Amino acid sequence: MIETDPDMRAVEATLFASDQPMTVEQIRGYVGDSVDVSAALTQLAAHYQGRGIEIVQRGKAWHFQTAPDLAHLLRREREESRKLSRAAVETLAIIAYHEPVSRAEIEAIRGV
Structure with missing residues (x-):
């Protein structure tokens, strides 16, 4: 089960705590060489699919993002002060x- 796998939890926590998208190598720097980061990311992406947030890959970097179909909920009208x-x-x-x-x-x- 995803929630009890310590390697996947470590990858998830590392990615969640980062303020920037991270490559597999950067994540491996935090969780160690013994963790199969690529497999963990693939499984986490499947786990988060269809939820309010998802893990996505852009180029070689991975990050959390809001599900595209829910982005309208987070959009707010901004008052421009002139x-x-x-x-x-x-x-x-x-x-x-x-x-x-x-x-x-x-x-x-x-x-x-």
């Missing part, structure tokens, strides 16, 4: 200082 123009800052400053104020009064103060 700098206000000088005119906008001036207008807001006038409103804050002179409130209540009309548009005509703002334009008169700004000299527009």
